[in-house]
Amino acid sequence: MPTIHTTMILNFLLALSTTAPVLATFSTRVVYQSPTGLFLENIAVRPSGKLLLNSVASPTLHTLDPAAPNATLEEVYTFPNSTGLTGIVEYQPELYALVSSVINLTTRRAALGSVAIWRVDFTSKTPAATQIVGIPESTVINGLSVVPGNPDLILASDSNIGAVYEINMRTGTARIAIQDSTMTPGAPEPAHGINGLHVRNGFLYFANTQRGTFSRVPLAVQRGAVLQAGAVQVLGSVQDAVEEYDDFALDGEGHAWVATHPGALTLYSSLANGTWTQETAAGDPEGNYAVFTEPTSAAFGRGGCEKILYVTTGGGQIVSVDTGSADV
Ligand SMILES: *[C@@H]1O[C@H](CO)[C@@H](O)[C@H](O)[C@H]1NC(C)=O
Ligand SMILES: *[C@@H]1O[C@H](CO)[C@@H](O)[C@H](O)[C@H]1NC(C)=O
Numbered sequence: 001m002p003t004i005h006t007t008m009i010l011n012f013l014l015a016l017s018t019t020a021p022v023l024a025t026f027s028t029r030v031v032y033q034s035p036t037g038l039f040l041e042n043i044a045v046r047p048s049g050k051l052l053l054n055s056v057a058s059p060t061l062h063t064l065d066p067a068a069p070n071a072t073l074e075e076v077y078t079f080p081n082s083t084g085l086t087g088i089v090e091y092q093p094e095l096y097a098l099v100s101s102v103i104n105l106t107t108r109r110a111a112l113g114s115v116a117i118w119r120v121d122f123t124s125k126t127p128a129a130t131q132i133v134g135i136p137e138s139t140v141i142n143g144l145s146v147v148p149g150n151p152d153l154i155l156a157s158d159s160n161i162g163a164v165y166e167i168n169m170r171t172g173t174a175r176i177a178i179q180d181s182t183m184t185p186g187a188p189e190p191a192h193g194i195n196g197l198h199v200r201n202g203f204l205y206f207a208n209t210q211r212g213t214f215s216r217v218p219l220a221v222q223r224g225a226v227l228q229a230g231a232v233q234v235l236g237s238v239q240d241a242v243e244e245y246d247d248f249a250l251d252g253e254g255h256a257w258v259a260t261h262p263g264a265l266t267l268y269s270s271l272a273n274g275t276w277t278q279e280t281a282a283g284d285p286e287g288n289y290a291v292f293t294e295p296t297s298a299a300f301g302r303g304g305c306e307k308i309l310y311v312t313t314g315g316g317q318i319v320s321v322d323t324g325s326a327d328v
């Protein structure tokens with residue numbers, strides 16, 4: 001779910017019209033720029049390397065082939081009773097979970113009763129979409145994660161009440177699995193608390209946008225149910241008050257690459273003694289849009305592009321970051 005700054009469109013135009021200095025530590029390339037500045041919210045990468053893209057300002061799931069010379073967005077499916085899409089994740093091979101809602105972009109909340117979790121099935125030639133479950137009491141389901149080892153389960157962040165839902169994609173049930181004060185926004189709407197969330201090696205990592213924190217919490221799965229198995233550990237927080245964390249990607253070495261509004265990618269790394277460090281991997285934390293215009297989410301390439309990180313932005317860009325282009 002986005003942070004929409006009122007100056008965003010202006011800055012987006014400025015970014016296009018200036019030749020700004022290269023600030024990236026890692027080399028970056030604009031793979032795509034939406035001609036209308038369509039706000040790109042979230043991303044999943046198919047085994048072929050093609051991208052699936054959600055926008056909070058469109059009910060249509062789009063695809064894009066980043067290997068194509070002049071890549072364009074192609075429509076996959078338009079979801080009924082919705083105006084925008086938030087999280088998307090592949091939970092079984094070529095089966096994707098996705099969130100649709102009727103979203104008010106000013107309050108950044110969904111209409112009660114409009115939040116729906118869908119399965120999009122790419123295993124046959126024509127993709128098929130099926131609604132799995134609604135979450136009628138939620139006003140914003142934002143990011144999604146798989147639960148490794150539990151192929152029917154996904155987790156979903158509620159950025160309003162500060163909770164993690166567990167959704168069983170096979171049985172079509174949803175329940176709150178974790179609710180914690182570190183997940184709540186510290187301010188009323190349009191503020192967002194927990195945003196991106198991803199599970200790795202028994203921990204749920206999550207960003208809290210309004211609080212500016214990046215954290216993790218140990219998880220357990222007992223009789224098919226996800227449980228919080230320890231206290232939340234805050235790993236770090238934004239270095240500047242203008243910064244806001246959105247969604248992120250975890251790599252195979254345990255680093256987290258966090259899309260950071262208004263214009264940066266923040267790299268979190270764990271040290272041998274258990275502490276975590278952070279650095280700006282690309283872009284500018286203070287909002288020079290030379291590389292990114294409101295980065296929203298990130299996902300690693302597949303099909304031979306495993307070191308390429310694709311970052312979506314609110315300015316309608318897909319920026320590839322070559323994470324192999326410097327030492328991490
Ligand atoms: C891509 O766009 C460029 C510039 O507009 C054009 O010269 C080129 O022919 C295009 N390539 C393809 C494969 O469409
Ligand atoms: C859209 O919502 C209306 C009202 O809740 C419902 O009657 C209808 O079945 C929904 N349409 C689809 C395709 O889900």
Ligand SMILES: *[C@@H]1O[C@H](CO)[C@@H](O)[C@H](O)[C@H]1NC(C)=O
Pocket residue numbers: 104105106107
């Ligand atoms: C969004 O919410 C604001 C504030 O409550 C309201 O003024 C506006 O009409 C809403 N927009 C839509 C499209 O419903």
Ligand SMILES: *[C@@H]1O[C@H](CO)[C@@H](O)[C@H](O)[C@H]1NC(C)=O
Pocket residue numbers: 271273274275
């Ligand atoms: C962990 O290691 C880093 C780098 O060597 C050091 O700066 C930091 O002080 C250490 N932290 C603790 C708690 O030992």
